[in-house]
Amino acid sequence: MNKLIKAFAYTALGVAFATTAYAGENKALVINEEITIPTHAAAYEGSPLDELISGWEFRKAETQALQMDDFDNPAFIFIDKAKDEFAKVDGSEGKSCASCHEDVESFKGLRTELPRWNEAKGKMYAMENYINDCRTERMGADAWKWSKSKMTSMTALISLQSRGLPMAVKTDGPAAAAYEMGKALYYKRVGQLDMACSNCHEDNYGVMIRADNLSQGQTNGFPTYRLKNSKINSTHARFKGCMKNIRAEPYGQGSDEFTALELYVASRGNGLAVESPAVRN
Ligand code: HEC
Numbered sequence: 625m626n627k628l629i630k631a632f633a634y635t636a637l638g639v640a641f642a643t644t645a646y647a648g649e650n651k652a653l654v655i656n657e658e659i660t661i662p663t664h665a666a667a668y669e670g671s672p673l674d675e676l677i678s679g680w681e682f683r684k685a686e687t688q689a690l691q692m693d694d695f696d697n698p699a700f701i702f703i704d705k706a707k708d709e710f711a712k713v714d715g716s717e718g719k720s721c722a723s724c725h726e727d728v729e730s731f732k733g734l735r736t737e738l739p740r741w742n743e744a745k746g747k748m749y750a751m752e753n754y755i756n757d758c759r760t761e762r763m764g765a766d767a768w769k770w771s772k773s774k775m776t777s778m779t780a781l782i783s784l785q786s787r788g789l790p791m792a793v794k795t796d797g798p799a800a801a802a803y804e805m806g807k808a809l810y811y812k813r814v815g816q817l818d819m820a821c822s823n824c825h826e827d828n829y830g831v832m833i834r835a836d837n838l839s840q841g842q843t844n845g846f847p848t849y850r851l852k853n854s855k856i857n858s859t860h861a862r863f864k865g866c867m868k869n870i871r872a873e874p875y876g877q878g879s880d881e882f883t884a885l886e887l888y889v890a891s892r893g894n895g896l897a898v899e900s901p902a903v904r905n
Pocket residue numbers: 710719720721722723724725731734744751754755758759762763778782
């Protein structure tokens with residue numbers, strides 16, 4: 625089916641697509657007038673996409689502009705809070721993150737590899753899992769909720785250290801099972817609208833759906849500040865929102881399903897530069 629015929633078919637399901645070019649008007653993502661971040665990457669061998677394109681490309685100029693200056697990017701208010709939190713003693717062991725991780729810059733590159741297989745735990749680990757292990761097992765502190773402000777602010781601060789580096793998650797070896805599970809979920813039609821992630825983000829990117837310009841659904845900008853809810857959003861919260869939009873029952877945040885999906889979606893963006901914290905509507 626070509627795009628237009630498909631768009632017509634979905635209109636019958638109550639989802640209106642209209643063809644359009646990308647809305648973005650800024651030509652290049654240059655942050656603070658000094659850091660140039662490539663928003664396109666060549667598709668790797670076997671990619672279902674012709675070219676990898678960051679979600680930034682699909683946003684309106686004013687939304688794009690907010691990500692082009694760290695003073696204008698509202699995520700940085702939360703990042704400042706996370707810097708304080710990093711140095712703050714919490715829990716029964718009298719430790720802060722900084723007691724063991726001297727400098728947050730030591731996490732440079734970590735964002736590009738997650739989620740990944742954790743051999744000691746025998747499961748896939750997202751950044752949130754590592755942080756909560758440190759809190760509960762090393763600090764004697766409470767775990768943070770997956771998508772609450774303390775966690776998303778901290779994942780934004782840690783992810784920022786990898787800004788500009790290409791995503792490079794591993795999909796083979798012990799991660800292969802999760803990769804396959806995530807891929808199956810990506811192409812599985814669910815919900816009252818009987819749609820798969822791929823129907824929107826692979827078949828119809830660059831097309832308008834309601835008032836929104838569909839992107840490839842890449843995760844290189846996560847965690848992401850959204851104007852819609854004025855906070856930093858985790859990848860799993862975004863997946864939840866997309867599943868609710870097609871009236872499907874979302875998996876739990878932090879579940880094996882969403883972590884597998886996070887791995888698979890991240891792998892579709894392998895080669896795209898990390899933009900965290902991105903700004904989206
Ligand atoms: C008592 C020492 C200690 C404290 C306190 C601590 N960590 Fe850790 N953290 C570790 C160790 C040790 C590892 C490595 C674990 C491993 O490799 O499995 C680690 C791993 C991590 C990782 C994964 C890094 C990687 O390269 O795999 C992250 C992210 C992290 N910690 C964040 C935090 C944050 C955020 C805090 C504060 C909320 C914190 N840690 C507090 C000792 C600590």
